Amino acid sequence: xxxxxxxxxxxxxxxxxxxxxxxxxxxxxxxxxxxxxxxxxxxxxxxxxxxxxxxxxxxxxxxxxxxxxxxxxxxxxxxxxxxxxxxxxxxxxxxxxxxxxxxxxxxxxxxxxxxxxxxxxxxxxxxxxxxxxxxxxxxxxxxxxxxxxxxxxxxxxxxxxxxxxxxxxxxxxxxxxxxxxxxxxxxxxxxxxxxxxxxxxxxxxxxxxxxxxxxxxxxxxxxxxxxxxxxxxxxxxxxxxxxxxxxxxxxxxxxxxxxxxxxxxxxxxxxxxxxxxxxxxxxxxxxxxxxxxxxxxxxxxxxxxxxxxxxxxxxxxxxxxxxxxxxxxxxxxxxxxxxxxxxxxxxxxxxxxxxxxxxxxxxxxxxxxxxxxxxxxxxxxxxxxxxxxxxxxxxxxxxxxxxxxxxxxxxxxxxxxxxxxxxxxxxxxxxxxxxxxxxxxxxxxxxxxxxxxxxxxxxxxxxxxxxxxxxxxxxxxxxxxxxxxxxxxxxxxxxxxxxxxxxxxxxxxxxxxxxxxxxxxxxxxxxxxxxxxxxxxxxxxxxxxxxxxxxxxxxxxxxxxxxxxxxxxxxxxxxxxxxxxxxxxxxxxxxxxxxxxxxxxxxxxxxxxxxxxxxxxxxxxxxxxxxxxxxxxxxxxxxxxxxxxxxxxxxxxxxxxxxxxxxxxxxxxxxxxxxxxxxxxxxxxxxxxxxxxxxxxxxxxxxxxxxxxxxxxxxxxxxxxxxxxxxxxxxxxxxx
Amino acid sequence: xxxxxxxxxxxxxxxxxxxxxxxxxxxxxxxxxxxxxxxxxxxxxxxxxxxxxxxxxxxxxxxxxxxxxxxxxxxxxxxxxxxxxxxxxxxxxxxxxxxxxxxxxxxxxxxxxxxxxxxxxxxxxxxxxxxxxxxxxxxxxxxxxxxxxxxxxxx
Numbered sequence: 001x002x003x004x005x006x007x008x009x010x011x012x013x014x015x016x017x018x019x020x021x022x023x024x025x026x027x028x029x030x031x032x033x034x035x036x037x038x039x040x041x042x043x044x045x046x047x048x049x050x051x052x053x054x055x056x057x058x059x060x061x062x063x064x065x066x067x068x069x070x071x072x073x074x075x076x077x078x079x080x081x082x083x084x085x086x087x088x089x090x091x092x093x094x095x096x097x098x099x100x101x102x103x104x105x106x107x108x109x110x111x112x113x114x115x116x117x118x119x120x121x122x123x124x125x126x127x128x129x130x131x132x133x134x135x136x137x138x139x140x141x142x143x144x145x146x147x148x149x150x151x152x153x154x155x156x157x158x159x160x161x162x163x164x165x166x167x168x169x170x171x172x173x174x175x176x177x178x179x180x181x182x183x184x185x186x187x188x189x190x191x192x193x194x195x196x197x198x199x200x201x202x203x204x205x206x207x208x209x210x211x212x213x214x215x216x217x218x219x220x221x222x223x224x225x226x227x228x229x230x231x232x233x234x235x236x237x238x239x240x241x242x243x244x245x246x247x248x249x250x251x252x253x254x255x256x257x258x259x260x261x262x263x264x265x266x267x268x269x270x271x272x273x274x275x276x277x278x279x280x281x282x283x284x285x286x287x288x289x290x291x292x293x294x295x296x297x298x299x300x301x302x303x304x305x306x307x308x309x310x311x312x313x314x315x316x317x318x319x320x321x322x323x324x325x326x327x328x329x330x331x332x333x334x335x336x337x338x339x340x341x342x343x344x345x346x347x348x349x350x351x352x353x354x355x356x357x358x359x360x361x362x363x364x365x366x367x368x369x370x371x372x373x374x375x376x377x378x379x380x381x382x383x384x385x386x387x388x389x390x391x392x393x394x395x396x397x398x399x400x401x402x403x404x405x406x407x408x409x410x411x412x413x414x415x416x417x418x419x420x421x422x423x424x425x426x427x428x429x430x431x432x433x434x435x436x437x438x439x440x441x442x443x444x445x446x447x448x449x450x451x452x453x454x455x456x457x458x459x460x461x462x463x464x465x466x467x468x469x470x471x472x473x474x475x476x477x478x479x480x481x482x483x484x485x486x487x488x489x490x491x492x493x494x495x496x497x498x499x500x501x502x503x504x505x506x507x508x509x510x511x512x513x514x515x516x517x518x519x520x521x522x523x524x525x526x527x528x529x530x531x532x533x534x535x536x537x538x539x540x541x542x543x544x545x546x547x548x549x550x551x552x553x554x555x556x557x558x559x560x561x562x563x564x565x566x567x568x569x570x571x572x573x574x575x576x577x578x579x580x581x582x583x584x585x586x587x588x589x590x591x592x593x594x595x596x597x598x599x600x601x602x603x604x605x606x607x608x609x610x611x612x613x614x615x616x617x618x619x620x621x622x623x624x625x626x627x628x629x630x631x632x633x634x635x636x637x638x639x640x641x642x643x644x645x646x647x648x649x650x651x652x653x654x655x656x657x658x659x660x661x662x663x664x665x666x667x668x669x670x671x672x673x674x675x676x677x678x679x680x681x682x683x684x685x686x687x688x689x690x691x692x693x694x695x696x697x698x699x700x701x702x703x704x705x706x707x708x709x710x711x712x713x714x715x716x717x718x719x720x721x722x723x724x725x726x727x728x729x730x731x732x733x734x735x736x
Numbered sequence: 737x738x739x740x741x742x743x744x745x746x747x748x749x750x751x752x753x754x755x756x757x758x759x760x761x762x763x764x765x766x767x768x769x770x771x772x773x774x775x776x777x778x779x780x781x782x783x784x785x786x787x788x789x790x791x792x793x794x795x796x797x798x799x800x801x802x803x804x805x806x807x808x809x810x811x812x813x814x815x816x817x818x819x820x821x822x823x824x825x826x827x828x829x830x831x832x833x834x835x836x837x838x839x840x841x842x843x844x845x846x847x848x849x850x851x852x853x854x855x856x857x858x859x860x861x862x863x864x865x866x867x868x869x870x871x872x873x874x875x876x877x878x879x880x881x882x883x884x885x886x887x888x889x890x891x
Contacts, residue, residue: 590778676795
């Protein structure tokens, strides 16, 4: 464990907040679905409480104040004093959203929306009820919760509480589990927080620390005894340890005797004590616990902690949360993972280069070198898979963000909406997840704003007045499918068509099938709502969403049934780092075609090729006619060869179901290739998705099927041209 | 490195000097990451003729610009003797194809002359000054103009 600065503790606090917020939103979701059990409200309460505790340690006053207020209201429900109605749940969800905002604001040091806090605070006050008359100050709310006079500012204020009211003494025994350190907590910060309450005297108990030779640096062998003279209540002290309650043992006992004068020496202490204000200026100046391996670790179990130890003395702690149910995790800087991924990519390339070099030696089959090389190859592949898996994250947090989007959209449109989430545990590459936020947000808003009918209209149609938006994720044949569906009115194709005609996006009278009309929605400048609404009418259309998805290597499609609803479906690669590809030769160049796009490969001699017009050729296969194009000619490497003997045809189909047959010179093999960006040092190239490095160390370009088919077999509407009656005859062969 | 030290006294900037199509050019040595021999490139579709293609630089995809072609002297037919100077310009790593790297020189800004008017416009567009070193005229290349750019020149 390396010495960590305050920034790192802060960062880990915010990471923990993310998890706690997730648990909180989860809980609300359960309560809404009536799937909540007795524990749920406790989990929510605990999450909010822990955020408050942590925020206090970092002096985030706005966050503490709101979390406290929120927690107080939650406590009413938790203790059965208030009924958890739908209205109350909705308020709680808004509060949860605001809490997320506050955390985000604190994280980026942004100012917070105090108006929103006040508004929600008033609503919360109504819930909390007239316990103490009027309250303008949020911190007053504490009185309903803690029956002691206390100043919440003391949590974060740098000033020690001045000597005033009756001071008491407490003896606090603190024993940290190893997890405390591995989860990024730091006792010194806790002690500092205590120091703000009054006068502390801290003694470290090193009795359990083994000799250096037997030392396991990952264990925790230290215990501390803190004597605190303060005027704050025990609960407040307990709150300080709230954040570490599941990985440390804390006992807080009042100091006996009426005289709380000088702090009594602790007989268990064997190490010199220090006066906190001097030694605890910053964690950096606290090397004893951080850098010195003797002081840090502790092998003990909670049983040998001194005094009457309680695992967690915090109200609302629940066994289901502190229990060992969840698998152990570590937090790792993302840069490290990326570096590892790059290195493994290099390893795989080196392995391929080695294989190629060995292949040149013409070793006899069964040779040891070949066998060992095979083993190496397999290992490298497994390492790569394992490293990729580190990047994979469940879509749940993303979906939860969408839950909020739904709530906001619902209150803006006045439509009642329920969000159903399916397959939240589906894992997707983190980068893909991050870049999905904006497109999904847009689609969700779109579903609420345009997809769902107004409540009255739904009632007339005999539907549940509450609309449902379903967000689902699933793995399907090596890709992730994310669907946003609504049970709204479906696409009014007549209206869509008329709008498109009015805007000149499509020629009047053109014959369009249902799918082609649906595809009009993706055209730039198309907005199906008559009036521009506050919600989704920002001049950003589905076309932008689609191009964002395309940039991720994903494809979007749409299906709709009038009166039943609409489904937007996104198909995404699992990772942006590797791709299963077919390595092909064309015009002396080696290129890679993504395997997902390839339908079949054909020998031209056996294929039925017809010439249409001047030199345009089509391939006749079972399902119909497919335009023929030369990959070399598309990229300007050569003229389209007339004689196709000695060539191979690749029939590719894109996600938008456009097909074409590509002429290539030969197929090498099918393999996993590492995706390297071409844009980092160059620019985007039409028809090229990315680059990769082959076994010989040279670069091969990865073909973008959508990009090249777009130039050959355009779906008429997507390019804004008047559509043709026959999808084949109308297609333009773009050849050199 | 006594010779090098002597030169350092002359100026305040170290430049790497190289030859393209028989002419001497230079630019700030701080822009140079490494110099490597010619390796076969992978051709980029729809690229300008002066973009020879891309090479693998320890896992990165790096485009190579044929300086001779870029400056209007006609395309190079590269062989093993040619060099690729790897530079970083505005965060992008670019390889520049040159005939040979001749020297590392120290030049002062004071010794730098403006580009004479009679130089052809194409060359002038890429040169930010000339300097005379031991009777050789060395043109200082404006790297940011040599680099292919999106939307401007790159296909």
